[in-house]
Amino acid sequence: MTHTPLAPLAGLGLRSPHIADVLAQRPVVAWWEVHSENYFGGGEPIAALEAIRADYPVSLHGVGLGLGSVDPLDEQHLQQLKQLVDRIQPALVSEHLCWNRHQQRFFNDLLPVPRLEGALPLLAARIAQVQDVLGRQLLIENVSSYVAFQHEQCTEAELLAELVARTGCGVLLDVNNLYVNTLNLGSDALAEINYLPIGCVGEIHVAGFETVDGVTIDTHGAPVCAEVWALLDAALQRFGPLPVLLERDCNLPPLAGLLAEYRELAAHITRTTQPEAVPC
Amino acid sequence: MLSYAEAIADFAHALNDTDHQAQALSDASRERIAVYRNNARLNRIDALPAAFPTVAALVGDDYFRALAREYVKTTPALSANLHDDGAGLAGFIAGFAPARDLPYLADVARLDWAMHRAYYADDVAALDPQRLAALDGDGFMRGRLRLHPAVALVQSTDWPIADILAMHQGGPDAALAAGGQAVLVWRSRAGVQHTRLDDVHWLAALLAGQAVGDALALAHTDPNPVLARLFADGLICDFEDTTP
Numbered sequence: 001m002t003h004t005p006l007a008p009l010a011g012l013g014l015r016s017p018h019i020a021d022v023l024a025q026r027p028v029v030a031w032w033e034v035h036s037e038n039y040f041g042g043g044e045p046i047a048a049l050e051a052i053r054a055d056y057p058v059s060l061h062g063v064g065l066g067l068g069s070v071d072p073l074d075e076q077h078l079q080q081l082k083q084l085v086d087r088i089q090p091a092l093v094s095e096h097l098c099w100n101r102h103q104q105r106f107f108n109d110l111l112p113v114p115r116l117e118g119a120l121p122l123l124a125a126r127i128a129q130v131q132d133v134l135g136r137q138l139l140i141e142n143v144s145s146y147v148a149f150q151h152e153q154c155t156e157a158e159l160l161a162e163l164v165a166r167t168g169c170g171v172l173l174d175v176n177n178l179y180v181n182t183l184n185l186g187s188d189a190l191a192e193i194n195y196l197p198i199g200c201v202g203e204i205h206v207a208g209f210e211t212v213d214g215v216t217i218d219t220h221g222a223p224v225c226a227e228v229w230a231l232l233d234a235a236l237q238r239f240g241p242l243p244v245l246l247e248r249d250c251n252l253p254p255l256a257g258l259l260a261e262y263r264e265l266a267a268h269i270t271r272t273t274q275p276e277a278v279p280c
Numbered sequence: 281m282l283s284y285a286e287a288i289a290d291f292a293h294a295l296n297d298t299d300h301q302a303q304a305l306s307d308a309s310r311e312r313i314a315v316y317r318n319n320a321r322l323n324r325i326d327a328l329p330a331a332f333p334t335v336a337a338l339v340g341d342d343y344f345r346a347l348a349r350e351y352v353k354t355t356p357a358l359s360a361n362l363h364d365d366g367a368g369l370a371g372f373i374a375g376f377a378p379a380r381d382l383p384y385l386a387d388v389a390r391l392d393w394a395m396h397r398a399y400y401a402d403d404v405a406a407l408d409p410q411r412l413a414a415l416d417g418d419g420f421m422r423g424r425l426r427l428h429p430a431v432a433l434v435q436s437t438d439w440p441i442a443d444i445l446a447m448h449q450g451g452p453d454a455a456l457a458a459g460g461q462a463v464l465v466w467r468s469r470a471g472v473q474h475t476r477l478d479d480v481h482w483l484a485a486l487l488a489g490q491a492v493g494d495a496l497a498l499a500h501t502d503p504n505p506v507l508a509r510l511f512a513d514g515l516i517c518d519f520e521d522t523t524p
Binding site for chain 1: 281282283284285287288289291292295296302303304305306308309310312313315316319320323324356357358359360361362363365398399400401402403404430467471
């Protein structure tokens with residue numbers, strides 16, 4: 001069973017251009033999520049995150065561990081993550097179901113894992129290694145993918161469910177990524193949601209995407225679309241109330257604009273999970 | 281049918297070599313590997329200007345982007361963390377033919393990089409002064425100091441890098457004829473700091489781990505103001521007592 005130490009409320013992705021405003025204004029946000037790598041090391045960034053952590057729950061979301069790489073895990077990266085986790089004491093720690101390194105060379109992106117013979121033991125061993133070092137559960141996020149591999153043996157949800165069973169990790173369910181994959185690869189987002197075991201999801205992500213040259217790109221650079229709202233509702237109905245994060249990375253609006261989108265998400269979650277609380 | 285490891289190797293090959301067609305990918309999606317090639321490259325290119333603000337200001341945004349594109353094309357990423365990615369840019373600039381008419385650019389890039397590293401350097405506790413209080417003067421001179429990882433000394437043999445940095449922070453125009461300068465970079469509670477230093481050999485020796493006395497013997501001017509600054513900002517992190 002996945003622990004959800006965060007209340008089942010809307011959270012907001014915190015990016016560095018907004019940190020000074022957040023520290024000055026202390027807006028009403030239930031929890032923040034940051035990219036772990038931006039706080040590796042010391043000095044001003046981590047001091048600011050500690051100040052935020054003093055007033056809010058924080059979730060650490062990694063983009064660089066590359067769990068699915070065939071190369072061994074980058075020990076230095078893992079130790080930096082451990083130092084950050086020990087210092088910030090986050091509510092949740094998550095990473096992506098992806099790889100980013102081959103023969104010592106890094107690719108700075110979230111590359112999809114081939115669901116082929118050998119995927120499961122490698123990924124399970126890496127997740128177990130990280131959970132052992134951190135001494136806590138890791139949530140693994142499904143990714144958006146622009147390519148499919150030949151002869152794949154299972155769906156992403158099937159792979160995630162097996163990783164949950166083998167390692168005790170949880171799932172960070174990104175419903176925008178599910179929708180992007182339906183557009184690019186013709187996958188079935190609802191079937192993915194319905195395959196995941198109840199109880200394994202610890203957090204949900206919503207975001208927006210953009211279309212470039214006929215390919216739907218998961219840029220986190222636009223508001224959430226109607227289809228993604230519908231997938232969020234389907235996920236909340238299946239898994240029950242959960243913390244839901246609004247992610248925004250590109251075309252970052254000023255904090256006030258982002259907070260307006262955040263309040264829209266918070267109201268949407270309330271309508272979905274507590275319909276009786278809304279009059280009329 | 282490929283194994284997991286074989287499919288990853290094939291994908292990586294196609295990311296590195298645009299002529300390689302990834303057989304691991306479905307026919308319908310094979311061409312879309314271009315999205316990943318672009319993302320991986322653009323993520324690096326987009327991150328570089330923040331680490332090299334003075335270089336970017338000197339050459340302008342378009343020039344810097346072209347430079348970053350060439351750097352990324354020819355230099356494999358050696359970290360998943362984009363904040364580490366500019367480590368080789370100064371060396372790349374030094375050998376970059378189109379930048380030959382800007383011969384000071386590589387040294388300015390080293391200064392930008394030192395300030396970027398100082399910003400993200402690990403927090404390390406300052407040395408407990410009690411450790412030194414117990415020593416006699418000779419013991420101190422024989423020992424070695426370990427400085428905070430944010431401390432860096434950037435020296436240019438030929439170019440006035442301190443004046444160039446100052447110019448881009450609102451100071452007067454730099455005169456290239458002023459010749460070589462050195463800049464000390466460090467981090468205080470107020471953030472990343474820098475100052476021009478004219479007498480640097482002793483500090484370079486201290487940073488390189490030479491005994492305190494041997495380093496101070498190289499000073500031509502009074503080193504105490506700099507040492508006092510290092511102590512005041514908590515940048516002396518350890519003392520290795522070499523007394524037999």
